[in-house]
Amino acid sequence: MEIEKLKKEQCYGCSACMNICPKKAITMKQDEKGFIYPVIDKSLCIHCGLCTKVCPSIQNQEVPSEKYRKSYACKNKNDAVRMQSSSGGIFTLLAQYILKQKGVVFGAKWNANYMVEHAYMEKEEEISLFQGSKYLQSSIHTSYQQAKTFLEAGRKVLFTGTPCQIAGLKTFLGKEYENLYTQDFICHGVPSPKFWEKYLAYRTPKGSEITHINFRDKEKYDWNNFSLAIDFNNKKRYNRTNTKDFFMQVFLSDICLRDSCYVCHYKNHQTLADITLADLWGAKEIIPHMYDEKGVSLVITYTPKGQELLEAIHPYIEKQEITLEKVGKYNPSLRKPAKKPENREQFFIDLEQQNFKKLIQTYKKRFIGVKRFYRKCKGGVKKIILFR
Template identity: 40%
Template sequence: MINLSSKEQCCGCKACGDVCPKKAISFKTDIEGFWYPEVDQNLCIDCKLCEKVCPIINIDSLKKNDLPQSECHAAIHKNIEIRFDSTSGGLFSALAEATYKAGGYVGGAIFTEDYGVKFFISNNKKDLSTLRSSKYLQSDTEGLYIAVRDLVKAGERVLVCGSPCQMAALRAFLKKDYENLIIVDFICRGTNSPKVFRKYLDYLEDRFGSKVVYYKAKNKELGWRQLTSKIRFANGQTLYDTRDINYFTVGYLNTGVYSRPSCYDCKFKDFPRISDITLADLWGAEKIVGKDLDGDMGTSLVMVNSQKGMKYFESIKASINEQIIPFKSVLAKNPALVKPLNPPLVDREQFYKDLDSSSFGAVAKKYISRPIDSPISSKRKLKNILGFVKAVIRVSGFSLSTWWKNIYYNLLCSRVHTTISLKHYVLISKHVVLELHPKSCLKVNGILKIGEKKFANSKLETRVLIEDGATWQVDDDWVLFYGSDLEIFKNALFHVEGIGGTNINSTIICGEHIHFGRGVMIGRAVTIRDNNGNHYIARRGYKNTRPVHIGQHAWLCEGCTIIAGAKIGDGAIIGAKALVASAVPAFTMVAGNPAQVVDEDVYWKY
């Protein structure tokens, strides 16, 4: 009979519940949101089957495989859409597709309606999109072991992917290996509490005033290495929560407090691996493989651990690009392969007590220090100042006038608000005409590059005009490429959230208010204006100026025109030479004059 003397002895796999012939074992969730077995003494017959399937009790007999050493590969799926939608390189999808093609079943973790995670298995390829991508939570595996056993005994081909402890439990439950079963695990850093995650979503729903309708960890639209969580809300708003600002991600990576107690003494690290194949992110891919297998789009590490796994991996090579890599190149960036999670850096007991009585936001601010919240050290400030000097040397060369512009506008001009030590400054290239009215304002909270050139010897002029009472506010790094024309008229506001910029020959005319969300990318020769140049038309309701809003991570393609009153939703793509004069729904692609929706639910990466 299962008898826990401490919570560290239970990984929450639920195999004991599946194996119990009398259904004497139920599971109770503790204050931390993790479940543990409870035995009904009135039903228990002390058959000890629960002990025989416990992966922690039986770890010594389970850790074996028939390859002397795992073979490591860097790999990506050839289908760019699948790779883009995957957590890393899309290798789980490649493995699953081969199983579906053979008429087999694929099992793994899926989100429930309320964003819990549970085990799911089917032979329908349409389910792959829900199985794809990591969930980073403890999944409820009740019924997993029985379902897999019944299928493999019936001769069905089965591929199952789960955490190392869950897959060890499956091995113990089945008692023997099956040729028609492929077991896949992943390099696991730690199993996070479903309760913490739900509280995080509750916090976001309160903040945005709407229910979460879509959540994806490690979304790649801003790049794989950003570890961005993309969250969409019922009211149409979208949040790209990057690794430096996401309290859930920072808490997971930096505190260790979200994880199950057994993770601090994980028995399923190191070698031999229990699975046939181990998957993971190939962190450090930029130094291990070439751009063809990297490109900040996600690269999978595939560790083949058994002869059966080797045969299966060979069968999917037509759908992937891969290369063998040395094991030592893997370990440096994937220490979780061999090392358990460090004990939490905060008071775990008090953390969960506070979480019970307070919002996630309040608890996060108390216990979690994000990089964005940390004060900048004197050493970092000095490094930022030296970086500014180097940047000015790069853009100015031997041009004394360009040197003077950079010194004047960053250090001497009261109309320009910069803080070089915080990496907030304007970088002005050659052939830039910058005219600021004495009562204008340029606020810079990042690196603003004006006149940045692709061709160093180009004399193409960049022009910036900020009139009386007008403001240009830039919240993060941004680029106004060479040949562009920016005019901000009297008392107008041009607000740029940053990260992105224009391409060559863009025109922006701001007469009242133009707003760019974070990550807006603008192609060549794009025109954006919120006014009609003081030309009045005898038409009911006519206004010379109407605000223009461009949502975060929108892409404006070459030659398109955005005019007064346009409101472009998050993630939208405006096709080349399209004319936009009204609302464009989020995550759509529009084209034509006037612009019409040609595709929906699109997503993209620069």
């Protein structure tokens, strides 16, 4: 199997092939839906086969043994950090632990156009740029190459990203590094960047510029009812809960996810990361004494390095071991990929053909409402039901 022969759903867009190519013959280009795929410049390709060798879709990767798997409810004791983070503010502590040892941390941050890209930081002052979930696939660029350079130089590296990006990093590196730590998260899937671009253009008032975006604002509402907040340079702020905002409705309805997200292989603990972070949805029922409205994280360790990371941040967190039995029903993305809605293709045709106002009219009425899976407790997972 060659990367060019992969079906769309087999390519995660992890960019390992682009990073490994010795001739820079591979570029990641957006398709008509806005998702990035590798394109090979035939005039530069020397048929070395390295791109195939590092493709996580083609190569089998061994997942860590079950014996190290442990799951916890965790909260950063620093409430201010939790408020700036998506769930319990655990990423910030992991980053601080590595940075204090003169290590390097890779993660996703906004670029100047409010698209998401991977980058690295070496100073604690930069952590805020990486905090918070950005619900888009980040462009890896040459992050895998940069991580390898740091690793070879003997520096500790914490690489954070989606499970498929961690898989791409591992195949790219091709060997274990003592000084590499990897952290992913339970991933719902990534929505179309083209849809995001059009949404932002529609949302931005004429003549103003965006100054800040937070997909997980907890100030106006709370962790359970998190909102998408967009600040503009005219001091105006857009702020609507995830159940009422059109971008979040479309994202959570699963209609605009990347093809590979519907068949994601990294569900049900098939991750290659040392440690996985997530929202502990259902916290109120699972662990009532730890629940509050600022956010609780689910942390799953998969390897001794994952345990080491959690041990290192122990003084700064509230933590309790939990079983995963109850967690899956509140957080379906832990167990299985999103189901592809039948009208996904039609959505992308409409995205192309309709102006954004019309698109909202077309699809808003199909969201018949938000069904809250309170499951015995308030504050469970929210699911948007798409009417066909």
